[in-house]
Amino acid sequence: MPVVREAVILAAGLGTRMGGRPKGLLKVAGREILYRTIAILQRNGVERFILVTNDRYAQLYREFLERHGFPAEFVINPEPEKGNGHSLHLARNYVSGKFVLVMSDHVYSEAFVEKAMSENGLIADRRPRWVDIKEATKVKVRDGRVERIGKNLKEWDAVDTGFFILDGSIFEVTEELERERSGDYSLSEVVERAKLPVTFLDGLGWTDVDTPEDLKRARKMLVKTAVKGTGDGFVSRHINRKISTEISALLMDRVTPSVMTVFTFALGMVSALLTLVSLPLAGILYQLSSILDGVDGELARAGLRTSKLGGYMDSILDRYVDGAFLALLAYSSLSEPLWYLIALLTLLGSVMVSYSTERFKAAFCSDAYSEVPVLGKLPGKRDERIFLTMLFLLYPSPISIKALFSVLAILTNLRVALTLYLIAKKVS
């Protein structure tokens, strides 16, 4: 499959409902919509960008693109009040071969763009999760192609995502419409007349921004689709992430990921020290820190600010929180040497669960959870261990503490043994 190397971005609309600011320069999750679109397209192979805008916004866009060093060419639409089909037409001499056509006021998740890039025609969503259906452009499909398109269709199959993979033949249609309508026609008219092929890409993260309300929804979408997933256990998927994404959406434009990393670490350490005072409280705070542990990564991914160093630090600090919690819990609750031995093996197993997958990545430069997907289903991940710890500490007794250490010792070390076995089987 040839990689699509060019993208046309339509940014000539006057965006009256957003105070007249160019919509592509509105910030969502700390980044301009256009920054996000260009950066993600670049990661997916696009090298040249053609931005169609109007006289009024050209200077603002130019400054923005220069500030970030994005490689873009400008096409000015002197009549932005006419339909946006004309804007596309103006880009006709700037592209060769296949190109992406995308709207400047649409926000896309990385997963959406990654998938859409290898599709064709109009990308449509049969289960749009993040758009206001009333305001959305609907598509009626027949034999895999657009039959009708518009906001007010009574019967429709999917919603237009504003993301297209086109080639030069689309300009034959715009030529026709130019002649017939003296330059005033919408992109929808182009799409309908071209009978573009439709590809369904359902339920992924994308939305458009027309109102301030939409901005909020876009932020939420970015956080929810920024969940990493690999390494998440049962508790994380069903409890922690539900809460952490809400918190991330709230904190998005207020806190940086690294501040969150330090705060979560501090909270974890406080929970470890609390074992000396109150075990139920310690357990609850530990679980709280486990929920918050997702936030730094969510903030970073949603804001396209992930850093390897950030991930590295977070991982080391997590190990220290777990180590400190187990060590202080043992210190505060155990007395016989045999139980200390089990606590020592629990601590070893707890770190080794993470070590065994990280060391895999170090050796093979690839993710253990992708290479051996069943690892994702084995119990014993951090979120599960912490949740279990909290449960056992809610009504603490000498027996429940010993049971906790026994369960954790077996769970973690067995998980490591299984990991070794599965990896050895996979690799050899």
Added chain:
Amino acid sequence: MPVVREAVILAAGLGTRMGGRPKGLLKVAGREILYRTIAILQRNGVERFILVTNDRYAQLYREFLERHGFPAEFVINPEPEKGNGHSLHLARNYVSGKFVLVMSDHVYSEAFVEKAMSENGLIADRRPRWVDIKEATKVKVRDGRVERIGKNLKEWDAVDTGFFILDGSIFEVTEELERERSGDYSLSEVVERAKLPVTFLDGLGWTDVDTPEDLKRARKMLVKTAVKGTGDGFVSRHINRKISTEISALLMDRVTPSVMTVFTFALGMVSALLTLVSLPLAGILYQLSSILDGVDGELARAGLRTSKLGGYMDSILDRYVDGAFLALLAYSSLSEPLWYLIALLTLLGSVMVSYSTERFKAAFCSDAYSEVPVLGKLPGKRDERIFLTMLFLLYPSPISIKALFSVLAILTNLRVALTLYLIAKKVS
């Protein structure tokens, strides 16, 4: 610098002192000399091999090359009894641009080839460590070029390594010599007449094989130059490696690396269990397992059999040996909760020393010791911790055990903190 993509291997000599077998097919460290040469050259960018051999050996070499799927072309020298300069001449129509010229009976370490590939002309060694100087070909250099070359020079600057980076102009010289000597002239004569540039590459691993005695030396050379180095602490460099390389040279053709990994793990686990019986004995066996821990890697690297899975397994098992040793030592020797707390933090620090560098590699796909070389100088590596443990256990007392745990807890966790600090400084 253009990568050298072709290599001419001279293998037409009749090798009378080695029982008439083609010398390139003699095995050193479980691999034919030629296998080793071709494999290492391939790793360094060479794609085409031209093997000059004689009628008698051609079939053997052909079978060998096909068995391993090496991409080689054959040139037959019908008069191998004549000097090897003629063999080089016969390869003249097979090469274009720069090429490596190398002898089939020379054994080179990976480090030697890696360095030599970016040099020029004759590669000479002023401090040859692994050759019999009497038998070696010496070079007298003047203004950076060969002035004289031969076995019996009285005055000389360096020893000819049998490794050359040449280009087509060398064949102007062989043309001359062909005419003057009717095809009977040595490579040394070519080199001397061409006044080849000389590059010094001193003290690295390489040797030639003329006698059975030389084979032993070659084996030793390969083991000694197969030491990985990064991650080795003071004790490893000055004690463990000295012993482990001797053991590796002995075991080379008898034991596989993975058998050695399992054996060393078992020995380490036995040493951990011995803490329940005799602490001095446990400490000594632990240190012994630490020495043997180098052998699997040395065997693998010397035999060009390194495997990522092998390194992965070894690393996980090492953590379990250390964890088990510390846990059982604490169990057998401590009683107060406070000291158990310190033992728990020691175990955490001990695993985290390794975790903090491996997790770096997982994140950045590059070695922490290369990126932050000062890490190699910080104390607290495994070999040092084990040696220290043995010393403290030689005359065990409650105080010495507590002192050991205290020292290890501080040493390891401080090392991790410093590692984080240095890596954060380096990356950001």
